[in-house]
Amino acid sequence: MPSGHPAPPARPRTAPAGRLLRALGSWIRSAPGTYLWLTALFVTTVIVHQMSPAFEEEFLRQRSTNIHELSRNPVRVLITSAFWIDSGQWLPYAVLYTVFHAPAERRLGTLRWLAVAATAHVLATLVSESVLAWAISHGHAPAAAANTLDVGVSYALAGVVAVLTYYVPRPWRPAYLFAVLVIYTVPLITNPTFTDIGHLTAALIGLGCYPLTRRGTEA
Secondary structure (H helix, E strand, C coil), rough: CCCCCCCCCCCCCCCHHHHHHHHHHHHHHHHHHHHHHHHHHHHHHHHHCCCCCHHHHHHHHHCCCHHHHHHHHHHHHHHHHHHCCCCCCHHHHHHHHHHHHHHHHHHHHHHHHHHHHHHHHHHHHHHHHHHHHHHCCCCCHHHHHHHCCCCCCHHHHHHHHHHHHHCCCCCCCHHHHHHHHHHHHHHHHCCCCCHHHHHHHHHHHHCCCCHHHHCCCCC
């Protein structure tokens, strides 16, 4: 029997695009440090694309964590080198930051995630450049290597990739750890460079950050 009161209006269905945008916004807000850093890298990548090749190389060299710049302005270049990409390709980093940095930040919290990334970036840089300095002083590398171009975020990424080992479910954790060690060890065995030393060092630093994961909670 019909009721004397009108039926309440039906709620409008949310369009799939709207739900997707809300989910994307929620994911970005859950890892603010990751996406602020990624935004900064996008801006600096756009800037680099406006430069001539010769000017770009010299510009990035002055922001490199090479031996020459570290001996002059260590704090400045350790910071600025983390905001430039020498490949000029931003999109692959957007994928890598979303796959690794964002989950790590969500689980560790922004401060502990930043501590892992910064520690890996700084210590791996210092270790790799110290090895290079030793190689130059003993004639195993040319003197010009002291002024090489070395900017980027790969050491920080390696540290974060490694620390995520502790958040992989236990049945899969050994396989993930094995993959991490293979990825960062094989290049060092087959065709070693000082950068490969830095990557493996950063990964080991990430694994050494286990104490920071004990208080990490998933958002």
